Amino acid sequence: MITTNVSSKGNFYVTTTDPTGEWSEPIWLEQGGIDPSFYFEDGKCYFSSIPGGGISLCEIDPKTGKQLTPTRKIWDGTGGRYPEGPHIYKKDGYYYLLIAEGGTEYGHKVTIARSRDIYGPYESNPANPILTHIGMNAQDSPIQGIGHADFIQAADGSWWSVCLAFRPQSYLHHLLGRETFLVPMTWERNAWPIINGDGTMQLEMECKTLPQQPKTSEPTRLDFDSEKMPLNWCYLFNPKMENYSLAERKGHLSLRPTAIHTDGWGSPTFVGRRQQHIDCQATTSIELNGCETGVEGGLSVYMTNRYHYDISTTQLTGGKQSVKLFCRLGEIGHTVGEVTVPKGKVFFRIVAEPDFYNFYYSTNGKDFKSLGKADTRFLSSETAGGFTGVMFGLYAAGGKKRGSVDFDWFDYEPLNKK
Numbered sequence: 001m002i003t004t005n006v007s008s009k010g011n012f013y014v015t016t017t018d019p020t021g022e023w024s025e026p027i028w029l030e031q032g033g034i035d036p037s038f039y040f041e042d043g044k045c046y047f048s049s050i051p052g053g054g055i056s057l058c059e060i061d062p063k064t065g066k067q068l069t070p071t072r073k074i075w076d077g078t079g080g081r082y083p084e085g086p087h088i089y090k091k092d093g094y095y096y097l098l099i100a101e102g103g104t105e106y107g108h109k110v111t112i113a114r115s116r117d118i119y120g121p122y123e124s125n126p127a128n129p130i131l132t133h134i135g136m137n138a139q140d141s142p143i144q145g146i147g148h149a150d151f152i153q154a155a156d157g158s159w160w161s162v163c164l165a166f167r168p169q170s171y172l173h174h175l176l177g178r179e180t181f182l183v184p185m186t187w188e189r190n191a192w193p194i195i196n197g198d199g200t201m202q203l204e205m206e207c208k209t210l211p212q213q214p215k216t217s218e219p220t221r222l223d224f225d226s227e228k229m230p231l232n233w234c235y236l237f238n239p240k241m242e243n244y245s246l247a248e249r250k251g252h253l254s255l256r257p258t259a260i261h262t263d264g265w266g267s268p269t270f271v272g273r274r275q276q277h278i279d280c281q282a283t284t285s286i287e288l289n290g291c292e293t294g295v296e297g298g299l300s301v302y303m304t305n306r307y308h309y310d311i312s313t314t315q316l317t318g319g320k321q322s323v324k325l326f327c328r329l330g331e332i333g334h335t336v337g338e339v340t341v342p343k344g345k346v347f348f349r350i351v352a353e354p355d356f357y358n359f360y361y362s363t364n365g366k367d368f369k370s371l372g373k374a375d376t377r378f379l380s381s382e383t384a385g386g387f388t389g390v391m392f393g394l395y396a397a398g399g400k401k402r403g404s405v406d407f408d409w410f411d412y413e414p415l416n417k418k
Helices: none
Strands: 002-005 010-013 037-041 044-049 055-060 072-075 084-091 094-101 109-115 144-153 159-166 179-186 233-235 253-255 269-274 280-289 296-304 307-315 320-329 332-342 346-352 356-362 369-375 391-397 404-414
Touching (some): 037 084, 044 084, 072 094, 094 144, 253 269, 253 391, 269 296, 280 391, 296 346, 307 346, 307 356, 320 369, 391 404
Antiparallel strands (some): 002 010, 044 055, 094 109, 144 159, 233 269, 253 404, 269 391, 280 346, 296 307, 296 391, 307 320, 320 332
């Protein structure tokens, strides 16, 4: 598995004989850039990346990572900005170089070139781009920003491409991040690959497929009855695991508050899962357990620490709690609504739709009252930056004070198939 640490030492790879087990320590590579990729042939290991403009290649020792040949630029692409994401394949005596161009926005596209020599020169496909929605024929498609593709040949000989793209909402904003799509393709002998006939893709495509297998549906409710959080739940920065417990109170996720809030840099007590559907709702049960005044726990719609919406409850004096909806938009922090409720369990619900997030609270888990709403577009990649998408997160904050914020369960429900 090869990737890039963009904030430190650059490209590295790790190895294992069991993907579910322990992985090796990282082996760091000399050739810089991003989007690293390996190609193996005749006992040699070739390494491609983008250390400057264009795609570059060298040979390395796969055991040590040592670079064996000088870095050589092999293709600049077709002229689109940010040529990246290289993958090399060999078929019918040709080396095919597949890349992405145009950035990760609406102008993204997939292009390909080929050569008889792995170092080139590479001939660009006259039909480039081979996959894109940049044209008028796909301008209204619910899938946009297509790029970073890869090819795979299945056991029955059929060819497929996986790629990244996003689904816009609220006019030209997208919040779910880049998602992985599968699209059929053909690749005849000595010919250029053709993706889905005309180089576009749809949410549903008619094609011959492999034998179908039953799909296991994800349960709506997470009861926090396991010893570990599911793998689709993510932490922020480097989590301090002593602040998270599934054993302290049986059937609950107990979070210890820290001084770092969802606005902060560092290690806030926060764990969340991706929003996967444009229309969906997230609901949770939360209780301030033995908490001192000022301890806060809540449910966040989180894009970055600079752009998020939080519905929370805070311990007050005199046995009361506040319930508050707070919006963080860059330098702007705004409380949309705040009420006082009796001490005890509180239920929060966020209903997502294309243009708004709607926030509700309840003291009995049945009768939910609106606390306000906020525009989805302010958490979009176009506004907030980034491309990994929004998370629904559970958090605790307010300083290192006595008590814990306990979550009894968490529900995630798609409201339609999208």
